[in-house]
Amino acid sequence: METLLPKFDSVFSIDCVIFGFDEGELKILLIERNEEPFKDWWALPGYIVEQEESIDHAAERILYELTGLxxxxxxxxxxFGDVxxxxxxxxxxxAYYAMIRLNGSKELKPISNYASKAVWISVNDLPKLAFDHEKIFSRGFEKIRNKISYQPIAFELLPEKFTLTQLQQLYEVILNKKLDKRNFRKKMLNYGILKELDEKQKGVSYRAAKLYKFDKRKYTRLFQKELTFGK
Amino acid sequence: METLLPKFDSVFSIDCVIFGFDEGELKILLIERNEEPFKDWWALPGYIVEQEESIDHAAERILYELTGLxxxxxxxxxxFGDVxxxxxxxxxxxAYYAMIRLNGSKELKPISNYASKAVWISVNDLPKLAFDHEKIFSRGFEKIRNKISYQPIAFELLPEKFTLTQLQQLYEVILNKKLDKRNFRKKMLNYGILKELDEKQKGVSYRAAKLYKFDKRKYTRLFQKELTFGK
DNA sequence: ACAAAAGTGTTCTACGTACACCCATGA
DNA sequence: TCATGGGTGTACGTAGAACACTTTTGT
Structure with missing residues (x-):
């Protein structure tokens, strides 16, 4: 391909804020770098975009290399483009964010060679991060906090079958505030986008809760537009 | 600066969707390119980011070169990063968007040499654009349509002193729907972020309307958070 | 006097919010 | 039987939505 473009010493990269929800906590995936600079520091998963690869593709590739998903x-x-x-x-x-269903089985398969390990860490308990990754994380967190209020992204983080309490807990950790149980349930059920299952929670030492599924079909039928969750 | 980074034939650029509001129409600034590729095509103003320049700075520079603002x-x-x-x-x-107060005096000072001319064109009347600039425009338009519903960005497009009808027209063209006059005024005035002036419109051949100013001071005092306009 | 836009209130409905107790289950 | 979370309803206030006529001004 002929190019008339000027050449700069410049590189594109992708960084991912990968969210998961587990044991009532919102977590992100961090890697420990085994390359300079910032060798041995914690960082967001990210890498350089290849020459013949779209940025969306690069983001998916990086996620796949770390999680197999x-x-x-x-x-x-x-x-982020500061000099x-x-x-x-x-x-x-x-920067991209992703949402992953941890499902208990949260085994990671770090196929990548730029990370010595990858772990899930609670967003309330983050270490110092390499580069400007703290800024990137904050902005990503703000983004999903915002988005969860009008789009059904919460379901991406939950197992396929979940209880209303799990759903509420997730909203609470993302919005960082307590929600009223009765109001939350009323509102959620009113949207008509949850399918009540004939199944109950198992293995708990108290009254088992009903399980629900997100009814994507109904959601798209009902709302071309948007919801307002979590307010 | 020593670099261990791989070198790619790759370049960053900035493209700007610059909005203005004039004669009841929402317009954007387009240039006619005088460089290959797409010489003589209409395009969004944009250019390559310089080596030692942040992307925010590049966006401001490009805007300044075209408008002197x-x-x-x-x-x-x-x-946008497709291969x-x-x-x-x-x-x-x-991609960046910007909002400009046209103020009648909409003279452009294209200091740049990559554009043979720059003009304001109504968003309802756009020509074919170079590259993927139509996609970029659509996404930018969507963004401000969204944003105007919860942030007071409309005032960036209006003259300092404006009538409620002008404000409503602006919301109508951005949201692409008719709004009820009484409800709109009630809602706007209720926010308490408009300052009523002792002045009236001039030069109209019908009853002159009161002029208002956006009261930025009150806005920031009242709302750490967000409003919901235009719904 | 006419044309054009300014300006103004009420009613209904829907939704958010505050708030506390009994129920079912497993240990 | 006890501990733990599951599950439920009402009353109030606020904000959005629908809706039409009179007033002012310049020509």
């Missing part, structure tokens, strides 16, 4: 809900949310954000040169990074 | 409301909204979006190589572009 495909077809995950991902969304681009901001691009000195990377100590070794000009790197502009496009 | 600084300190304008600008916001990054999406990054073949530029015919001459890999170009990832970060």
């Amino acid at each position: 495909r077809d995950i809900y991902m969304d681009q949310f901001y691009t 000195n954000r990377h100590p070794q040169g000009r790197v502009i990074t496009v | 600084r300190d304008i409301y600008m916001d990054q909204f999406y990054t 073949n979006r530029h015919p001459q190589g890999r170009v990832i572009t970060v």
Whole structure:
């Protein structure tokens, strides 16, 4: 391909804020870097975009390399382009968030070679992060906090079958406030996007709760537009 | 600066969707390119980010070169990174929108040399655009349509002193629907963020309307959070 | 006097919010 | 039988939505 474009010493990268919900806590996936710079620091999973790869594809690839998962809900949310954000040169990074169903079976398969390990860490308990990754995380968190109020993204984080209490807990940790149980349930059920199952929770030492499913079919039929959750 | 980073044939650029409101119409600023590729096509104003320049700075620079204006409301909204979006190589572009007070005096000072002219064109009457700029425009328009519902960005487009009818017209063109006059005025005035002036409209051949100002001081005092306009 | 837009209130409905107790289950 | 969360209803206040006529001003 002929190019008339000027050449700069510049690189694109992708960084991902990958959310999971487990044991009542909102977590993100962090890696421990085993490359300079910031070797041995915690960082968001991310890497350089390849020459012949779209940025969406790069985001999916990075997620796959770390988790073995495909077809995950991902969304681009901001691009960070300060001159000195990377100590070794000009790197502009496009940030994505993803939401993963942890399902108890949260085994990670880090196929990647740029991370010595990958772990889920509660968003309330994050270590210092490499580069400007704390800023990136904050902005991503703000984004989903915002989005959960008008889009049904919460269901991406829950197991397929969940109780209303689990759903409420998830809203509470993302919005960082207590919600009223009766009001929450009334509102949720009123939307008509939950399918009540004939099944109950198992293995709890108290009254078992009914299980529900997110009814995506009904959701898209009812709402071309948007909901307002969690307010 | 030592660099261990790989080198790609890749370039960052910025593209801007610059909105203005004039004669009851929402317009954007387009340039006619005088460089290949897409020479003589209409395009969004945009250019390559310089080596030692942040992307926010690049966006402001591009706006300044075309309009002579600084300190304008600008916001990054999406990054477009498909492999073949530029015919001459890999170009990832970060898109910004801006809002400009046209004020009748809408003279443009295109200091730039990559555009043979720049004009304001109604969003309802756009020509075919170069590259993927139609996609970029649509996404930017969607973004402000969304944002105007919960943030007071409309005032960035209006003259300092405006009538309630002008304000309503602006909401109507952005939201693309008719609003009820009485409800609109009641709601707007209830927020308490408009300052009623002792002045009236001039030069109209019918009953002159009261002029208002956006009271930014009151706005920030009242709302740490957000409003919901235009619904 | 006419044309054009300014300006103004009420009613109904829907939704958010506050609030506390009994129930079912497993240990 | 006890501990633990599951599950439920009412009353109030607020905000959005529907809806039409009179007033002012310049020509």
